[in-house]
Amino acid sequence: MRITAWASLAALLLAFTAGGTARAVSSADRLLPDDPSKALVVEHCQECHSVTLIAQQRISEKAWTAELVKMEKWGSTLPADSNAAVASYLAKYFNPDTPDAPPRYIRSPKQPG
């Protein structure tokens, strides 16, 4: 627990520090572990929603598959023959046993966009 707390603080400080550097870390780079399927998620999911929505889920591979099937019906450009690989990738890193990521905060009011 104590380690988690310090890790959270470190992440928070890192976030502030990173914000002051020239290189902005995209939420995809920050949240999606490297994997052959990562590029598919980066390319095909962000038109409609940010990867933060993906990375906060803690669901099974079966539930990920159901989400991808739903997204296919909703117009996702992800090739259907990639569904199995992407569901496996997402379930590997965002499953019911994955610890929650530290929350992120923005200063409000902020105009969306």
Added chain:
Amino acid sequence: MSVSRSTFLAGAGALAGAGLPPLAGAAAETYNLRELVAKPYDLETPLQYFRTFITPTPAFFVRSHFGPPVDWPPADFALKVEGLVQKPLTLTLADIRALPAYDVTCFIQCAGNGRAFYRPRPAGAQWTWGAVGNARFTGVRVKDVLARAGGVQGAAAHLGVVPADHSPSPQTPLFNRSIPLSKALDDDTILAYAMNGEPLDVAHGGPLRLIVPGWAGDNHVKWLLSISPQVDETHGFYMDTAYRYPDQLGEPGVPVPPDKTHHVTEMPVKSIIANPLDGALVAGGPFTLEGVAFTSRGEIDRVEVSADGGASWQPATLGSEKAKWAWRLWQADVKVVPGPNTFCVRAFDTAGGEQPAHQQWNPSGYFWNVYHTVTVRGLR
């Protein structure tokens, strides 16, 4: 605002202990909200902002399915009133503001507030406690708008509501909704153009949003384009599949067919501890617990707190500020002892509702109202 030592410690302890944000931004009107989803746009209110009767607009949670519409609102914005009315018409904001104005102070809570606490985790935005707020909305009664259109034709039983937001993909279902006409015609159901005395901002649904006091947030449709009395409910994903609750709760993890579910409308009684924050370091000695309590059914009857993790309970004092659909503030004096202290709160409403210690799972993770528990470390 003065900051007591205990509050300061609570904030500082939370920052170090749980990755929570500083209490507020440097400028008076800025607040740090938890960004759940940047796109579409979902922001959760951190608990330290639940210590006022009115939630300031910039601190009020934001929920959207597709994000605010692009280039919104258009310069020629107008609301269409169509369907089963005697005289379909189009109303500009000036037309709407010319109708009698009504204030409704109400809490709005996303049905999925607390989804993150269910096991197994339902898919969806992982709200914890902060998808709720209490605000004063100003607008016109839906019944007055329909009367302006000559009244409703006899066959109508529902009010269709069409918003402007949509997904970039044309195949994604629209957030077209309806509510029963009986609720739409309630004196307190309004089309709001102002929030907390200011023109309704885009993030919270401006220029015009439906306010359905007491009902779950999905009914308070934002970015309105049209309202239309109609014979049947609107159909589509967001009516027939989403925002539905099982008629009978079943085994965790097992889906429930839509025909065995009903719309989410009224929400069960709930209370939240806003001070201290979970994980905070708190000076030992007397401490005043603070928070909010709300219900869709009747009104808050009483609030109780526990200083021993739920073994024994003592009454809290309800705040004097009241409104029919609003939340109540509460406070309770306790003693913080050195070491771990576990505080709980539970509320009871006049309809007989009370908060449970455990809650049965439902597929979409709606209506979490297990009593809130925080553990803090008392300093000598």
